Amino acid sequence: MMSRFAEIAAKIRTFRDERDWARFHNPKDMAIAISLESGELLEHFLWKDSTEVEARIRSHRSEITDEIADIAIYLTELADNLGIDLFDAMEEKLGKNALKYPVSLARGSAKKYTEL
Template identity: 35%
Template sequence: MSTEWERLSERLREFVRVRDWEQFHTPKNLAMALAGEVGELVAELQWLTPEESRDLDPDTLARVRAELGDVAGYLVRLADVLGVDLVEAAHAKLDESERRYDADSYRGSARKAPPLAP
């Protein structure tokens, strides 16, 4: 994992440890908290037009930034608890997507690719 991700993971681990919150940070609870934070992020953008969502006013951008921070924190914490290297997992998923969505066949298309054979 990259140094910045590791530092964030360590900082979150210490934040949780000194508050004795490890008991609450089960994968289930962290995934539920992550989903809740993603919902809060979505709520900030929900009724904006596509153009408005690309050019956020400073107040909305500040709220979106805070929600992104919450989402990232819970995601990093969940990965840490499960022993998953987020950077490695993202690269593996991108490798799979490159196989499923070749650029020539999917350029400019939002259609889904069929599942990969096992």
């Protein structure tokens, strides 16, 4: 049985190929597209303090959900194109992060991990 993720990856592939868009979806442009979609998500929060961000999430929930989905769709396709299993990649990276930021050092630190 196909996992739900494999199903979506297959749908994305079909969507792209029905439109003959594979020729545009080279890795460099896919990475640009992911970056631009991330910007569209971030734009919802520009000039806003935390209270205004919360209000924005309530008032624009559907738009913000779509922006997150856009990033996820391009990321899924890029991983698929490169033969990368996204779940394996996430689990492996979480393992690396656990070694890089041991709980004993990171916990209770006033500094965020970028400065550990």
